[in-house]
Amino acid sequence: MECRTLDINIKRAYGLKNVNLFSTMDVYAVVSISGDPRGKSKQRTPVAKDSGSDPYWNYPMKFTIDEAAAQSNRLNLKIKFVSSRSLGDRKIGKVVVPIKRLLDESAKGDEGKSERTLTFSVRTLSGKEKGTVEFSYKFGEKYTVQAPPPPPPIMKSSEPVTAYPLGYPGSSSGYAAGGAHPPPAGTAYAYPPPQQGYGYPPPPQAGYGYGGYPPPQQGHGYAPYKPQRPQRSGMGGMALGAGAGLLGGLLIGDMISDVGDSMAYDADFGDGFDF
Template identity: 55%
Template structure:
């Protein structure tokens, strides 16, 4: 890629728009090259001219490297923004846009710097003030291309065992990939013997079956299944209290009357044939 240097001197500006109300402006400029080129773009800022008002002076030198082919195809633009330095926020005064191809055409085969002036355009689109600068192009030279891809992203790094573009982990090794651990030994034929001191297995007939055939006999005072037998409670007389006492008194009186009647009958009849005549 063929390139050449562009040496600029941002000299001064005059008759700029005053964007301050109560004090003189402190003015500086920002210089850059915009466009479609393969070289890394950069910005340069001039010193701030204090209390300069509408006529700042800088004489600030700056150098760029431009792609000659892009400049010849009118794809590069020199941009100079002039701003007022303010404590409550900087404010743009105006801007100058110059095609690099235009500078090349004016410069031609010259060896000395060229002095030019360009009109300053305010943010509202009006022309107010001028910018003075000088420039000079260097000889062509070959530089390696520097491709820039703003949308390029670093390739993701996958851990071992993962496949790129796959959502399923393949990190598990195939069966048999790892040797068995040292303590994993197959059991001996017939299984492991019981440890020393263990209880012997129960022998058939050593213990009675549970429960014994026919079940356990019920215990005294308990019913079927071991639960207590129900107790019959005596029924209470429906008549209690004074009524019961009256009933007892009545029964005694009736018995006494019957006995008395029997004795009276016996006295009235006397003895008949030596005995009672009933």
């Protein structure tokens, strides 16, 4: 890809349309190259304070253009004039110049080595000519730029994925071609069943449910259960009744104390406490 530099100096504009009602315009220019296959490039001048309709900048810029796109008249130089305002900037007008025209004008001189100055009319948003812009430009020597490689293709989710059966080259299974056969259909596991002696506990014996352990039987360390009849005693009944009454009184007292503490806690923080 052949490219070359383009040096532009936005010197001044005069006779621009006044888009401010009560204040003097502060004008700046936005310069861009459109139509470049590498993307649009853009630069801007400083704001000419209190310049009104005749701003002055004398501001240099540098762009890089594609030679083939310029020669085929696909590139344009755009200069837009804007009034800077605190309540929102407002457009004044613009100039559009084909880069091919600048190349042809430059070729009329000493093979484009010297700087040339041109003036163009500014068109308002309604398309009327109002004002003039003056700028100078100069093209640099052509040079070759290696185009970046294209990005790798992205596989779509709808594209089929190649799968191999078990036992064939390229398969991810653990069976080699011509070797051991895959497990028969209906098998619920993909690996050989665990065997005793390799860190696995022995399987539970059948007939003992889910626990895996037989129920206790008499004669194997468990004593048979024999219910005993409680003995009656008059003194014991009285003691038990007195103890129950004492315990109930203590519980009721604790409950009354807890209720009192809770009411005091609510009274300190008031209703609607934000947690």
